[in-house]
Amino acid sequence: MSRKTLLCRCEDITVDDCETAVADGYACFEDLKRFLGVGTGPCQGKACVQTAMRMLADLREIPLDDMDVMTFRPPVRPIPFAVLAAADADPRPEPERPGPTEGVGP
Amino acid sequence: MPVRPGDTLGSALHRAGVLVLSRSMKYHRPRGLYCCTGSCASCFVDVDGVPNVPACTTAAAPGMEVRSQNTLGSARRDLLGVVDKVYRRGFDPHGAFTRPRIVNTMFLKAVRFMSGVGEAPEETMAVEGAGPQRLQLHVHHLVVGGGRKGLLAAKRHAHRGLATLLVDEAPRLGGSAASDPAERDTLELAAAAEAGAWPAVEAWTGTLAFGVYGDVVALRRGDDLWEVRADRITLAPGRHDAWPLFVNNDLPGVLSLRGARRLLHGHGVLPGRAVVGHGDPLPASFVEALEAAGGRVVGQGEVTEAAGSPVVERARLGEAWVRCDAIVCNLPGTPRVELFQQAGCRLGFEGGVLAPATGKDGATSVEGMHAAFGGPP
Amino acid sequence: MTGLGRPPRRGHYHAVVVGGGAVGLSIAYQLAKRGITDVLVLDKDSLVKGATGRNGGGVRAQWTTEENILLAKRSLAAFRRFASETGHNIFLRQGGYLFLTRSEEQLARLREAAAFQSRHGVRTRLIGLPEAERLVPGLDTTGCVGASFNPDDAVVFPWPLVWGWKAAAERLGVEVATHVAVTGLRTSGGRVTHLETDQGAVACEWLVNACGAWSRQVAAMAGLRLPNKPERHEILVSEPLKPFLDPMLVDLSTGYYINQDMRGELVGGMGGDHRETMDWSSSLEFLRAFAKQTMRLLPRLGPVKVLRQWAGSYDVTPDAKPVLGIAEAGPANMVQASGFSGHGMMISPMVGTLMAQLVAGQRPEVDLRAFALERFERGEAKREGMVIG
Numbered sequence: 001m002s003r004k005t006l007l008c009r010c011e012d013i014t015v016d017d018c019e020t021a022v023a024d025g026y027a028c029f030e031d032l033k034r035f036l037g038v039g040t041g042p043c044q045g046k047a048c049v050q051t052a053m054r055m056l057a058d059l060r061e062i063p064l065d066d067m068d069v070m071t072f073r074p075p076v077r078p079i080p081f082a083v084l085a086a087a088d089a090d091p092r093p094e095p096e097r098p099g100p101t102e103g104v105g106p
Numbered sequence: 107m108p109v110r111p112g113d114t115l116g117s118a119l120h121r122a123g124v125l126v127l128s129r130s131m132k133y134h135r136p137r138g139l140y141c142c143t144g145s146c147a148s149c150f151v152d153v154d155g156v157p158n159v160p161a162c163t164t165a166a167a168p169g170m171e172v173r174s175q176n177t178l179g180s181a182r183r184d185l186l187g188v189v190d191k192v193y194r195r196g197f198d199p200h201g202a203f204t205r206p207r208i209v210n211t212m213f214l215k216a217v218r219f220m221s222g223v224g225e226a227p228e229e230t231m232a233v234e235g236a237g238p239q240r241l242q243l244h245v246h247h248l249v250v251g252g253g254r255k256g257l258l259a260a261k262r263h264a265h266r267g268l269a270t271l272l273v274d275e276a277p278r279l280g281g282s283a284a285s286d287p288a289e290r291d292t293l294e295l296a297a298a299a300e301a302g303a304w305p306a307v308e309a310w311t312g313t314l315a316f317g318v319y320g321d322v323v324a325l326r327r328g329d330d331l332w333e334v335r336a337d338r339i340t341l342a343p344g345r346h347d348a349w350p351l352f353v354n355n356d357l358p359g360v361l362s363l364r365g366a367r368r369l370l371h372g373h374g375v376l377p378g379r380a381v382v383g384h385g386d387p388l389p390a391s392f393v394e395a396l397e398a399a400g401g402r403v404v405g406q407g408e409v410t411e412a413a414g415s416p417v418v419e420r421a422r423l424g425e426a427w428v429r430c431d432a433i434v435c436n437l438p439g440t441p442r443v444e445l446f447q448q449a450g451c452r453l454g455f456e457g458g459v460l461a462p463a464t465g466k467d468g469a470t471s472v473e474g475m476h477a478a479f480g481g482p483p
Numbered sequence: 484m485t486g487l488g489r490p491p492r493r494g495h496y497h498a499v500v501v502g503g504g505a506v507g508l509s510i511a512y513q514l515a516k517r518g519i520t521d522v523l524v525l526d527k528d529s530l531v532k533g534a535t536g537r538n539g540g541g542v543r544a545q546w547t548t549e550e551n552i553l554l555a556k557r558s559l560a561a562f563r564r565f566a567s568e569t570g571h572n573i574f575l576r577q578g579g580y581l582f583l584t585r586s587e588e589q590l591a592r593l594r595e596a597a598a599f600q601s602r603h604g605v606r607t608r609l610i611g612l613p614e615a616e617r618l619v620p621g622l623d624t625t626g627c628v629g630a631s632f633n634p635d636d637a638v639v640f641p642w643p644l645v646w647g648w649k650a651a652a653e654r655l656g657v658e659v660a661t662h663v664a665v666t667g668l669r670t671s672g673g674r675v676t677h678l679e680t681d682q683g684a685v686a687c688e689w690l691v692n693a694c695g696a697w698s699r700q701v702a703a704m705a706g707l708r709l710p711n712k713p714e715r716h717e718i719l720v721s722e723p724l725k726p727f728l729d730p731m732l733v734d735l736s737t738g739y740y741i742n743q744d745m746r747g748e749l750v751g752g753m754g755g756d757h758r759e760t761m762d763w764s765s766s767l768e769f770l771r772a773f774a775k776q777t778m779r780l781l782p783r784l785g786p787v788k789v790l791r792q793w794a795g796s797y798d799v800t801p802d803a804k805p806v807l808g809i810a811e812a813g814p815a816n817m818v819q820a821s822g823f824s825g826h827g828m829m830i831s832p833m834v835g836t837l838m839a840q841l842v843a844g845q846r847p848e849v850d851l852r853a854f855a856l857e858r859f860e861r862g863e864a865k866r867e868g869m870v871i872g
Contacts, residue, residue: 010147042723087238
C-alpha cells in the first residue's frame with residue numbers, strides 16, 4: 001500500500017490532490033468539488049467537507065468566513081427508489097391536527 | 107458467522123476478526139469501519155444482492171449473505187490493489203491518456219470497467235406485505251434527533267399536551283449517549299421517552315429525517331415515506347465525527363471514538379487489543395472499559411502516520427513507531443448542518459466549524475425552526 | 484462570495500464573451516483558433532455554476548429539424564476529438580439513446596423522426612420492444628407501443644468540457660475572468676462600446692452574450708428583448724454502481740430520462756411542472772415522481788439508492804431552438820448565443836464555431852436563418868419536437 005493521506009475517502013482524493021488543484025486555479029469550493037469529486041461520493045461530504053473547507057481557506061489564505069459553503073442537498077442519507085415510490089396509503093385528505101397516534105400507518 | 111442479539115453486520119464482522127470490508131473506489135485501498143454511525147461510507151457491503159449497504163448500521167440477521175464489493179478476489183486480497191502501488195502519488199484522470207485517440211479509447215473503456223462500487227440487483231425484489239407506504243402527518247412539535255438535546259426539547263414542551271413527535275434514525279434513543287455508560291441522565295431520559303412517559307410525546311426510532319422541503323419534513327420509517335408538517339420544528343441532529351489527517355488515515359482499524367464506543371459498549375466487541383489514541387486524550391471511562399474487556403491503550407498523542415497491510419499494525423507518534431491494532435481518534439465533531447441548510451437557515455463559522463446561526467431558545471433564521479446542539483461530544 | 488473577482492488585465496479587448504459555460508468557452512476557443520486571441524471571457528461566478536455544471540451529460544443527434552441535426556452531428560464529431568485536441572478527458576461514451584413511447588400518435592411521430600434523421604445521416608431506427616429489452620436488461624416495456632434507437636448518441640462529463648476549453652483557450656492567449664459580474668452596457672451609434680462590471684469598465688469591438696438563463700438580463704442592458712424564459716428542471720443522481728446501463732433511456736410520454744455516467748451513477752430527470760423560475764431548490768414531488776417511473780421501467784432498481792438531487796434552469800425559447808447571431812433590433816456588434824432549451828452543452832462545439840465565424844467575418848458554415856431572433860416575428864418558428872427532461 002502506498003503512503004497517502006486521504007481527504008475524501010469516498011472518491012479517494014488525497015490532501016496532495018487538493019493542494020495541486022488549488023494551485024492550478026480550482027480555488028472555490030464548487031470548482032474543487034467538481035474537479036476532484038470531494039463531497040460527491042456516497043457520504044456526500046459528511047466526513048470530509050468541513051475539513052476540506054478549512055484546508056481550502058488555509059491554502060488560499062483567506063478567513064474561513066469568506067469561504068463558499070457546500071450546498072447540502074436532500075436526501076441526507078441515500079434513500080432507495082422503492083421507498084420514494086411508496087404508494088399513497090390513505091387517499092383521504094389528512095385530518096386536522098391529529099396527535100401522533102392517529103394517522104400511524106400499518 | 108456467529109451473530110449475537112443486537113449485532114450490526116459491522117460489529118459481528120469485527121468480533122470475528124474481519125476488519126477489511128471493502129476496497130476503495132479508485133485505488134482499491136482496504137477499507138473498514140470508522141464512525142459506526144452510517145456517515146462515513148467506508149463499510150459498504152453487498153447484502154443478499156443489495157449493493158452499498160452500510161455494515162455499521164444494518165442489523166445482522168441469521169442467513170444473510172454478505173459480500174464485499176469492488177474487489178477482484180476478496181476484500182482482504184484484492185488483485186486490483188496494485189493500482190494503489192502503481193499510482194503512489196495519485197492519479198488524475200483529467201489529463202490522462204488523452205492522446206493518441208486509440209489509447210484514449212482504451213483508457214475510457216477501462217474507466218468504465220472500473221467505475222462504480224456495488225452491483226445493481228439482477229432480479230426484481232419481492233414486495234413484502236403492502237409494500238412501502240406514503241403517509242402524512244401534522245403535529246405541533248417535530249423533534250429530529252433523540253439524543254440528549256432532542257430528548258430535552260421534546261420533554262420541555264410536553265407539558266402543554268400538544269402532539270410531539272420525536273424521531274431518531276438509530277434503533278434506540280439516546281444518540282451518542284447510548285454507547286457511553288457515563289451518560290446516565292441521558293439514558294434515563296431515553297428510557298422515559300421510549301416508555302411513553304411524557305404526555306403527547308411519541309418517539310419513533312429507526313426513523314430518518316432525510317430532507318426539509320419547504321414546510322414538509324420527509325421521513326423514512328422502515329420502508330415507509332412520511333411527510334410531516336409541524337408548527338414547531340426542533341433539529342437536534344448531533345455531530346459528524348471529524349476525519350483525522352495523517353498518512354494512511356483510511357486503514358481498517360482506524361476508528362472514531364464514537365465508533366470505538368459503539369463497538370465496545372453497544373456490542374461488547376473489543377475495538378482493538380493494543381489501542382493508540384489520536385487527538386484529544388481518550389476519556390477515562392473509555393480506557394477503563396477497554397481494559398476491562400481485555401484491551402489496553404499503548405500510546406496517545408498526534409499520530410502522523412499509520413502503517414500496516416491490510417489493517418493497522420503500527421502508528422507513528424512523534425519519532426517512535428508504536429505497535430497497535432487500532433487507532434481511536436478523539437477529535438471535535440462537526441455539527442450536522444444538512445437539514446438546516448435545506449430549510450434555508452443561515453449558517454456561519456463558529457470556532458472554525460460550520461453551524462446554524464441561532465438566537466434565543468435556539469431559534470434559527472427560519473421562523474418555527476430551532477436548533478439544539480450540545481457541547482463538544 | 485468575496486475575494487475571487489479580479490479586474491481584467493486590460494481595459495480593451497477585441498471581443499468580450501459574457502458567460503463562461505460550455506457555449507461561451509467554446510466560442511472563445513474557436514475565436515482563438517481563428518487568430519482572434521484578444522478575447523476576454525467573463526463569468527459572474529465559477530464556470531460550473533450554471534447549466535453546464537448541472538446537467539445530465541446527454542449528447543444526441545435525434546432531433547426533428549435539419550439545423551438541430553447538423554449542429555448535433557458536427558458537435559459529436561468535435562466531442563470525439565476533444566481529448567486529443569485539448570488534453571482534457573470529457574469521458575465521452577457512445578452508448579446510444581433509446582426512446583420509448585406509449586401512444587400510437589407519438590409512435591407515428593417517432594417513425595417520422597427516425598426517417599427524417601436517417602435521411603440526414605443519423606443512424607436512428609425504429610425497434611421493437613423485445614429489442615429494447617435486450618438493449619436495457621431488466622426494462623419493463625408494459626404499456627409501451629414502440630421505441631427508436633440511435634447507437635451513436637452519447638453522454639459526457641460536462642465539467643471537464645469547460646476546463647478543457649478554458650485551458651486550451653488560455654494557452655492561445657484568451658483571458659478568462661471568473662467572479663466578475665457585468666452590471667451594464669454602454670452603447671453609442673447602435674454599437675456596444677463598453678461593458679460595466681463590478682471590477683471596472685472594459686471596452687470592446689464585439690460582445691458575445693452567452694450566459695444561459697441570464698442572457699435575457701444582459702440583452703436588456705443593451706435595450707434588446709429576448710423571448711427566453713428560465714424553466715426549472717430537477718435532476719438526481721444515484722449511488723455509484725458497476726456498469727450495467729448502456730444507452731440513455733428516455734420515456735417520451737413522461738419526459739423521463741436516465742443514464743449511467745462514467746462514475747457508475749445513474750443520472751436522470753423528467754418532465755413535469757417546470758415553473759418559470761431561477762429558484763433552484765429541490766422538491767420531494769420530483770423525487771417521488773422520478774422514483775415511480777424508475778420502478779415502472781426498471782423495477783429491479785428498487786433497492787438502488789438516490790444520493791443527491793439538485794436543479795437548474797433550462798433557458799427556453801418559444802420553439803425550443805436557440806437564438807443565434809446578430810439581432811436586427813440589437814446592437815450591430817452584439818452576438819446572441821442563448822435559448823438552448825436544455826440542449827446547449829451538446830451543440831456547444833458547433834455553436835462555438837459558428838459564432839466565431841460570425842465575429843471573424845467568415846460565412847457561418849450552417850445557415851443561421853432558422854436561429855435568428857426575427858423568426859418569432861416572421862412566424863417562421865418551427866418547434867423542435869424532441870425536448871426531454
